[in-house]
Amino acid sequence: MTEHSTLAHDQPRSLGRVVMVVPTYNEADNLAWIVNRVRQAQPALDVLVVDDNSPDGTGDIADALASADEHVHVLHRAGKGGLGAAYLAGFAWALEAGYDVIGEMDADGSHQPEQLGRLLAGLVDADLVIGSRWVPGGSVVNWPWQREVLSRGGNLYVRLLLGISVRDATAGFRLFRRSTLEAIRLEEVRSTGYVFQTDLVSRTLHAGLRVREVPIEFVERVRGDSKMSGQVAIESLKRITQWGLRERWERARCRASRSQSRAMIEV
Structure with a gap:
């Protein structure tokens, strides 16, 4: 079940302990800036920086932030292993640490911490909340039209291929309940x-x-280099196509098997 919401409360409501997982690779220009914004916007939240051994010293900046603030934590990984792998490592750390809500956000400022209240309010009666660009009221800033077309078209393709109604399934600003990840x-x-x-x-x-x-x-990043490109997006859509077609094939096989079983019972 999916729903859209325009809730915009600024404070979490009895959600328990909340941590935002922030993966980093070469985000020295942005990390302190974004962590401080999270801490100011939602002082009760914790932040986990998952750094993939950034050569620009991002990991050292994260350690300094953690030393100065008990709400900031750091997980160092051996090398650049991909966005999903960084999040999985962060999720495992957060689950082990006993957090009730575990979130995702980018380190480059594209996800505005000042809007976290909207996600926290939405989680009150949901299992996963997504900060969406493509529902009514959502928007993008400083994107060329080609990138917007690619994102909107990619999400439409995902909806059609996977048979889901989520309008921004590729978004990376989200909150999971602990029970959801489990x-x-x-x-x-x-x-x-x-x-x-x-x-x-x-x-x-x-x-x-x-x-x-x-x-x-x-908001498109204003400092540092973007990790997203048209080539990355196209490669992701290829992976989704393979995954979606495989899933549809499995569903068809299951339906055929059930039909065959019913036919044998009737005979």
Whole structure:
């Protein structure tokens, strides 16, 4: 079940302990800036920086932030292993640490911490909340039209191929309940790139859980280099195509098997 919401409360409501997982690779220009914004916008939240051994010193900046603030934590990984792999490592750390709500957000400022209240409010009666660019009230800032067409078209393709109604399944600004991550069998997730986001949405829906989208304003980064490109997006869509077609084939086989079994019983 999916729903859209325009809730915009600024404070979490009895959700328990919340941590935002922020993966980083060469984000020295942005990390302190974005972590400080999270801490100011939602002082009760914790932040986990998952750094993939950034050569620009991002990991050292993260350690300094953690030393100065008990709400900031750091997980160092051996090297650049992909967005999904970084999130899976962060999720495992957060689950082990006993957090009740585990979130995702980028380190580059494209996901505005000041809008986290919308996601927290939306999670009150949902299992996964997505900060969506493509629901009414959502928007993007400083994107060329080609990238908007690619994102909108990619999400339409995902909806049609996977048979889901989520309008921004590729979005990376989201909150999961602990119980959601425990229900979707993270140990089976093999997607490590940007397709990871779609994978987790699909798993959540297949588990019969509720996904809510709330509108956000997505702002293109102004500092540092983007990790997303047209080539990366196209490669992600190829992976989704392979995955979606395989899933449809499995469903068709299951239906055929059930039909054959019913026919044998009737005979």
